[in-house]
Amino acid sequence: MSKKYTRQTKKTSEEIVKILIDTYKDQEVGLKFSNPFELVVALILAAQCTDKRVNEVTPILFSKYPTIESIKNADINDIKDIIKPCGFYNNKAHSIKESARIVIDEFNGKVPCDINEVQKLCGIGRKSANIIMLEGFGICEGIAVDTHVTRIARKIGFSNGKNPVEIENHLLKLLDKKYWPDLNHVLVLHGRAICIANRPQCDTCPINKICKKND
Numbered sequence: 722m723s724k725k726y727t728r729q730t731k732k733t734s735e736e737i738v739k740i741l742i743d744t745y746k747d748q749e750v751g752l753k754f755s756n757p758f759e760l761v762v763a764l765i766l767a768a769q770c771t772d773k774r775v776n777e778v779t780p781i782l783f784s785k786y787p788t789i790e791s792i793k794n795a796d797i798n799d800i801k802d803i804i805k806p807c808g809f810y811n812n813k814a815h816s817i818k819e820s821a822r823i824v825i826d827e828f829n830g831k832v833p834c835d836i837n838e839v840q841k842l843c844g845i846g847r848k849s850a851n852i853i854m855l856e857g858f859g860i861c862e863g864i865a866v867d868t869h870v871t872r873i874a875r876k877i878g879f880s881n882g883k884n885p886v887e888i889e890n891h892l893l894k895l896l897d898k899k900y901w902p903d904l905n906h907v908l909v910l911h912g913r914a915i916c917i918a919n920r921p922q923c924d925t926c927p928i929n930k931i932c933k934k935n936d
Contacts (some may be wrong), residue, residue, distance in 0.1 A: 727933040729878035731895055737877060737928050738900045741907040744927045752776060757832035757857035758789050758824060761842060764849040765816045766807040778807055789830060794823035816844030824865055834858045848885060855902055864892050865905040869912035876916065878933030 729737065752763040753776045762782070766775045782803050786792045792800070800814040807813060820842040824832055832853070833839050839850045852863040864870070866885035874880045880891035892904065915922045923929050 726875075726881045726935050727878055728881070729895075729931075729933060733931055734879055734895050735897060735900060737931060738896060738904060740927050741911055742903050745910040745914075746906050751847055751856070751906070753779065754856075757834075757853060758821075759783060759822055760857045761824075761832060761839075761845060761849075762792075762817050764852060765813050765820070765844040766804055767812070768844070768881065775806055778804055789821045789824050793825055793830070801923060812843070819843035820845070832857065834860070836862050847889070850872040851889075852905070861898070861902045864889050864901050866892075867905065867909070869909045870905055872918060873908045873912050873916050876921075876932070876935050877928065878935055881906075881935070 725820050732772045752760065752767060752772050754760040754763050759779065763775050763779050766778060780895065782800070782853075785803070786795050786800075788811075795818065797814050797818055800817060801810045804810050804813055804817075814838050823842055824830060827841070828838070834854070836850050839845060840854050845853070847863070848865045848867055851863045854862050866874075866889045871885060871888055874882075874892065879895060880888045882888035882891050893901070896904065912918075915926050923932075923934070926932065
């Protein structure tokens with residue numbers, strides 16, 4: 722018989738987030754970019770790849786193809802060769818070139834500052850769109866739900882949603898909007914540092930006394 726899921730209250734959930742923000746306030750994680758389109762490309766490459774590896778590859782790509790137009794017109798085989806260390810390079814190269822075409826042909830050469838429009842780019846879903854809006858434009862409209870957020874949100878009692886959309890909706894209702902921008906960041910860091918899949922370090926966890934520890 723499976724363990725019964727136990728959910729946190731709004732008050733305790735926000736207490737947890739505040740503790741995690743304080744715990745990880747001096748730590749950085751994420752993709753390096755200098756404009757919204759570079760972030761689009763980095764997010765495409767980041768699928769099933771580490772941020773560290775992506776951050777090693779993107780400078781090479783952007784030094785050779787520094788503009789959206791140059792990526793649109795690039796030889797796809799050359800893009801594949803450059804991004805090969807990130808894995809799944811055939812699909813990712815196609816998504817990068819197609820996204821460049823869409824930005825130029827449909828959005829006048831600029832990544833759209835709209836969470837629905839940006840999802841029209843190839844390889845960009847809701848999670849990535851949330852990141853683009855927040856990191857690329859400074860607009861927080863939602864919460865990016867990746868594998869870390871999915872796993873930890875369930876474990877500590879934020880949500881028992883069956884998919885990222887359900888989990889995001891639960892989080893948006895559970896937490897005050899002022900906490901939204903930090904949530905993905907701190908849960909990713911927490912998942913890598915302490916709440917590691919299959920071997921959580923509960924003894925040293927800063928929220929061990931209020932975590933629901935749902936499995």
